Amino acid sequence: MNAIIVSAFLGVVMMFASWSIKGENKQKNIALFGLIFLILANLAQLNGWYVAEVDTNNMLSFTRFGLYTNTLFYCLTFIYIWINGEEISKIGNHAADFYALFFFILCGASILTSFNNLLMLFIGIEILSIPLYILTGSDKKSLFSNEAAIKYFLMGSFSTGILLLGITFIYGATGSFNLIPPDPSILNEQFMFSAGLILIFAAMNFKVSAAPFHFWTPDVYDGAPTVFTSFMATIAKSAGFIAFINIYLVQYKPFEKTWGIILPLVIVSTLMVGNVTAVFQRSVKRMLTYSSIAQAGFMLFALYGSSSFANEGILLYMVVYSLASIGIFAVLVKMKENSFEAFHGLAKTHPLLAFLTTVFLCSLAGIPITGGFFAKYYMINAVLIAGAGMWLVVVAMIFASISVYYYFKLIQAMYFVPGTPAIGELDKSYTYKLAVIAILILILGVFPNLLFNYLYF
Amino acid sequence: MLLSFILIPFVTALLLLFIKNDKSANTIAIVSTLGTLVAAIVVAGNGAVDFNVPWISVLHAQFLLHADGLAKILVLLTAISFPAIIIATSQNQPKQKNIFLSLLLFTQCGLMGVFLSGDALLFYFFWELALIPVYFLSSIWGGEKRIAVTFKFFIYTFLGSLMMLIGIIYVYMHTSDQSFLIQSFAKANLTGGQQVTAFALFFIAFAIKMPIFPLHTWQPDAYEQAPTAVTMVMSAVMVKMGLYGILRWLLPLFPTAFVAHINVVVILSVIGILYASFIAIRQDDIKRLIAYSSIAHIGLMNAAIFSHHQIGIQGAMFQLFSHGINVLGLWIVADIIEQQTGTRSMQQMGGLAKKQPTLAILLVGFALANIALPLTNAFVGEFLMFNSLFQYNVWVGAAAGVSIILAAIYTLNMVQKVAYGEVSTQINQMQTINKPAQIVLIVLLIIVFVTGVFPQPLFDLTADSLQQIIVK
Numbered sequence: 001m002n003a004i005i006v007s008a009f010l011g012v013v014m015m016f017a018s019w020s021i022k023g024e025n026k027q028k029n030i031a032l033f034g035l036i037f038l039i040l041a042n043l044a045q046l047n048g049w050y051v052a053e054v055d056t057n058n059m060l061s062f063t064r065f066g067l068y069t070n071t072l073f074y075c076l077t078f079i080y081i082w083i084n085g086e087e088i089s090k091i092g093n094h095a096a097d098f099y100a101l102f103f104f105i106l107c108g109a110s111i112l113t114s115f116n117n118l119l120m121l122f123i124g125i126e127i128l129s130i131p132l133y134i135l136t137g138s139d140k141k142s143l144f145s146n147e148a149a150i151k152y153f154l155m156g157s158f159s160t161g162i163l164l165l166g167i168t169f170i171y172g173a174t175g176s177f178n179l180i181p182p183d184p185s186i187l188n189e190q191f192m193f194s195a196g197l198i199l200i201f202a203a204m205n206f207k208v209s210a211a212p213f214h215f216w217t218p219d220v221y222d223g224a225p226t227v228f229t230s231f232m233a234t235i236a237k238s239a240g241f242i243a244f245i246n247i248y249l250v251q252y253k254p255f256e257k258t259w260g261i262i263l264p265l266v267i268v269s270t271l272m273v274g275n276v277t278a279v280f281q282r283s284v285k286r287m288l289t290y291s292s293i294a295q296a297g298f299m300l301f302a303l304y305g306s307s308s309f310a311n312e313g314i315l316l317y318m319v320v321y322s323l324a325s326i327g328i329f330a331v332l333v334k335m336k337e338n339s340f341e342a343f344h345g346l347a348k349t350h351p352l353l354a355f356l357t358t359v360f361l362c363s364l365a366g367i368p369i370t371g372g373f374f375a376k377y378y379m380i381n382a383v384l385i386a387g388a389g390m391w392l393v394v395v396a397m398i399f400a401s402i403s404v405y406y407y408f409k410l411i412q413a414m415y416f417v418p419g420t421p422a423i424g425e426l427d428k429s430y431t432y433k434l435a436v437i438a439i440l441i442l443i444l445g446v447f448p449n450l451l452f453n454y455l456y457f
Numbered sequence: 458m459l460l461s462f463i464l465i466p467f468v469t470a471l472l473l474l475f476i477k478n479d480k481s482a483n484t485i486a487i488v489s490t491l492g493t494l495v496a497a498i499v500v501a502g503n504g505a506v507d508f509n510v511p512w513i514s515v516l517h518a519q520f521l522l523h524a525d526g527l528a529k530i531l532v533l534l535t536a537i538s539f540p541a542i543i544i545a546t547s548q549n550q551p552k553q554k555n556i557f558l559s560l561l562l563f564t565q566c567g568l569m570g571v572f573l574s575g576d577a578l579l580f581y582f583f584w585e586l587a588l589i590p591v592y593f594l595s596s597i598w599g600g601e602k603r604i605a606v607t608f609k610f611f612i613y614t615f616l617g618s619l620m621m622l623i624g625i626i627y628v629y630m631h632t633s634d635q636s637f638l639i640q641s642f643a644k645a646n647l648t649g650g651q652q653v654t655a656f657a658l659f660f661i662a663f664a665i666k667m668p669i670f671p672l673h674t675w676q677p678d679a680y681e682q683a684p685t686a687v688t689m690v691m692s693a694v695m696v697k698m699g700l701y702g703i704l705r706w707l708l709p710l711f712p713t714a715f716v717a718h719i720n721v722v723v724i725l726s727v728i729g730i731l732y733a734s735f736i737a738i739r740q741d742d743i744k745r746l747i748a749y750s751s752i753a754h755i756g757l758m759n760a761a762i763f764s765h766h767q768i769g770i771q772g773a774m775f776q777l778f779s780h781g782i783n784v785l786g787l788w789i790v791a792d793i794i795e796q797q798t799g800t801r802s803m804q805q806m807g808g809l810a811k812k813q814p815t816l817a818i819l820l821v822g823f824a825l826a827n828i829a830l831p832l833t834n835a836f837v838g839e840f841l842m843f844n845s846l847f848q849y850n851v852w853v854g855a856a857a858g859v860s861i862i863l864a865a866i867y868t869l870n871m872v873q874k875v876a877y878g879e880v881s882t883q884i885n886q887m888q889t890i891n892k893p894a895q896i897v898l899i900v901l902l903i904i905v906f907v908t909g910v911f912p913q914p915l916f917d918l919t920a921d922s923l924q925q926i927i928v929k
Contacts, residue, residue: 312515368585381626390654393623401616408608416596416604449515 001062002041002051003070003110010034011103018096024089028081031099035078038106042070058178059117065311066113068454069242072315073109076235076322077102083326083433087227087333092138101131102231109239112246118167118177121243125163125207129156132236136224148223155216159206166199179251194258200247201259207240210300211269214293218277221289226338229285230329233292234322241299245314248303263303264392270297271399278406285338287406288328291364294403295321298396301379304386312452313378319451320371320444324363327437331357334430336422343410344419353431354414359438361407363445366400371444376400378448459508459522461496462532462569465489466539470562473555482555483547486562490540493565497536501529501918507575516578517636523575527774527922530915531572531694531701534781538693539565541901545789545894546686549796551598557686560590564690571698577625577637580706584618584662587695595683603682610679613672617665624658627651628710642710649713656714659707660722666699667755669722670729680748685792688744692751692788693781700758700777704770708762708926719763723849726760727857729753734863738870742801743791746871747784750827753860754780760857761842769845770926774919775912776838779826779905783835786823786901790816793890794875798883803871808880812887815895817876822902824872826909828865834908 017030041051046067081088081102089095108128115121133156137149171177173193206213221229248259274294281287299321302314331353335342347354363372380393414421444451469489476482508522524532543558551557567590570583588611595607625637631651632641647655665672680688708715730753737749758776761769793816794809795801810817826833829840839861847854908915 362589367589368582377622377626380623381630384623384626384630390623390627394620397619397623398616401612401619404612404615405608408611412596412604412608415593447513449513452515 001054001056001060002045002049003038003067003074004060004107004114005051005054006038006041007103007107007110010038011100011107014096014100014103018094018100021096024095025085027096027099028085028089031081031085031096031102032078034099034103035074035081038103039071039074039078042067042074042110059120060111060114061116062114066242066246069113069315070110071454072319073106073113073235073239076238076319076326077106077231079323079437080231080235080326083330083430083437084227084230084333087330091225091227092140098135098138098228101135104131105231105236105239109235109242112239112243115243115246116179118170118179121179121247122160122163122167124243125240126160128236128239129160129207132156132232135228135232136220138228139225142223142225144223145225148220151223152216152220155206159203159213162199162206163203166196166201166203169193169196169199172196179247194255197252197255197258198262201262204240204244204247205266208237208244208296208299209293210266210296211273211293212266214270214273214296217293218286218289221292222283222286226285226329226333229289230326230333233289233329234325237292237296238318238322241296241302241314241318245302245310249305249310263300264388267297267300267392268395270294270300271396275399275402275406279402281406282340283338284332284335284340284343284410287410288325288332291403291406292325294399295364297399298376298379301383301396304388305382309378309382309385313375313382316371316378316444316448316451317375320363320375320441323437323441324360324370324372327360327434327441328357328364330430330434331360334424334426336424340410340413341419342422343413344417344421346414346421346423348418349421350423350426350431352435353426356431356434356438357414358411359441361411363441365404365407367404369442369445371441371448373445374448458496458500458506459524459573462493462536462573463522463566465493465496466562466566466569470559470566473559473562476555479550479554482558483543486543486558487540487547489562490536490543490565493569494536494540497529497533500524501533512576512579517634518578519576519636519638520579521575521638522570522573523639524573525922525925526919527701527704528572530774530778530919531697532569534697534778535565535568535572535694537904538690538781538785541785541789541897542686542689542693545897546689546792547893548891549684549686549792551684557594557598557684560594561686561690563590564594564695568694568698572701575639577629577639577642577706579637581618581622581625584621584698585615587698588614588618591683591687591691591695594687595679598684598687600682600684602678606675606678606682610675613665613675614662617662620658621662624655624662627658628655639706639709642706645710647711649717652711652714653717656707656711656718659702659711660718663699663702663707666702667696667759668699668752669756669759670725670732673729673733673752676752677745677748680751681742681744685744685788685795689785689788689792692748693785696751696755697777697781700755700762700773703759703762704774704922704926715763716765719765719849722763723760723846723853726756726763727853729756730760730857730860731863734860734867737867738863740867741803743794743803743806743871743875744801746803746867747787747791750864750867751780751784753864754784757839757842757857757860760853761845764845764849764853766845766848767923768841769849771916771919771923772838772841772845774923775915776835776842778915779834779838779908782901782904782908783823783826783833786819786898786905787827789894789898789901790820790823793894794884794887797887797890800883803874805881805883806875807878808876808884809887810876811880812884813890816890816898819895819898819902820876821872822905824868826905827868829861832906832909834905834912836909837912 111124139145209217278290363370366372366376512520567587574580631645733752740746829835
């Protein structure tokens, strides 16, 4: 509860900061302090300290898992703003507005980690999505950005409509918006309930950009300013996953018969579309958007979980994937163009930066000693324990080895092809900030359990 | 003690990143690898206690290093190969030599880890760790087509190791105590069908690494394009990872599935042996010739292991070591010739015996070992292996036996073209070869003949592993 109230409040504070406080650096620092305050407020709830007593009529329920997930989101956002602060202020005239939007997105994410009611799910998704539409179109002078925003908005509204339809069906079948699973016997009687489940499933797939609902992703991620693509592809997307898992893994697991049939199809098509299309991309940014679709395919494995591996795995996957993506997008922001050619010879001129990019790419590819390895490991383990079939894992691994192809293409461009990289001004401290991310990824790659220590005690 | 095999290369590799001077970098690398060699000899002589610390408590993964005979013989091979390679190629001047050497030592670290780990997850970690530096080494310092070729090699092996990862998790789920230790894996409750699944997943990884016949296409190109030091590492030590995997993981863990697949694998191996031998005969490029000859020899070892007789496995363990030494000698000679004449085509060589008698004698020595002539180490190993293959099936044994004749054809043909005949213009350019490389070659040749005449110490070394494998 604390997190939802404080993040919304901080969003308003940032809006006022946009005209009362001049200086982008100050605004960034306020946002960072706000995040620290948010983290503390969220942790305080664990100890039973509340900002305000609110009776939610069981529409929200706060679990240890949800609160911990919130903390991770805030920490990731902190790292994101800490690194990208300068770039954010280069877009538009009022950087603080964007920080306000981030806080609103976090507010939506906090609802998505704790909803216990389909209406709250709807509200959470909307609070999360609308700021994202604005962020996509924030580069007002760029046609691509505008086009992407319109596209995202139209498609997003459409999927929200489908979500609402699904919610209505479920209400019709059970007579309640609450997420408490109804008596399984109604499933035999009411076709409506299954239809509702499947409609919500489709809408959620849209939000996490799983195929065949992924068509908006490449254009939107490509059109949006790169800094914001970084945020959308990482934290916002992860929040969608948490909501997805909260509905299907926690609440509607008994009804796996209905949505469980579609799941493997969705996973395989997501992996295929993401990985195969990424191979043919000539722009690094577009390659990364397809790779983010491919990674979504892996994260969907968490829906198979009947073990702690699924919960732990999705957290680890989220964190590691977000860290690596934030890192690689932060490198991309500094490039003058998005093509692979721009990276030629980067290893010669910027050896440390090239090395850090290699760590991020290796993590995305799932190579040992980086966190990405254990993320994939946990996912495979979850699926195998759930007994979902060896074929699915083998297919996923074949696609994982295809992913190595396009990730390593970038490594090749940096290390093995001579040339002058098209890179902008870069101060030392920026590289060191990226090094912090890389170190975190490497630590998680050797001791993944560090992330779970706080989940249980 | 066992930790030193990981730590010495690792720390030196990190240190080398900061040493810009080529000479001192080279010296440090040599000292470090010689240090590892001393440690390896001590461990091989006395044995060592296991090194065991908890690693990832949630998964019950442990950092367990364990040295039995099989591990010791391969650690010894690795420990001998690396100083030999670095000393013999120290005249070569790659750009940024310190980084080159550093990556080479990271590879050594990974290889040592593969051979020593007694925990499946750790094994997987090191398995990948040995691959990644090689990818960079070959792609940066390799020949003309290096990038595409190395990429093929990398993706091929990476796909294999991902399959092995699934296999590891699959077996892990079926262990009674949820542990990655090899003992727990051996006790896992797997039905026949489950064993076959796990067997297939592991086998793909090992088969690609060795490589076995239909999966071998990456190898000749990769060997040809890699810088010679890396080719030496790959063919002397890295291919042994696949055979080691079979002896350590496949055979003891999935005995039922192993027995069920004997025929398929042996036949594939024999096809591979003959196929590679015939292609080797047609090669003009000396590096490609050695590469194909290596495929044939590895195929023979694999066939012998899968023939599932004690002597075959014993011979294969012995040959793991011998083949590494022999092929290393051949590569070093080939590298010296290539560095000094600038050609790898045997057409353009000739008359080495007149121009460089010492080098020619050494070449003939290693060539004889490659044909497995009596008195050389390869004879001992191949004798046992053929014996085993004949016991398995006379026709298969006979077919594989043809490879000895074929080996004689292509090896002697090579010796004839390179060492005898008129002195060609290319060979005529050769200067005196440097002393260190010469010493390395002589030491290797001594090992070839000493272990050929007195093989018993090596058999004693591997006796305990053999006992364990046979008991299963």
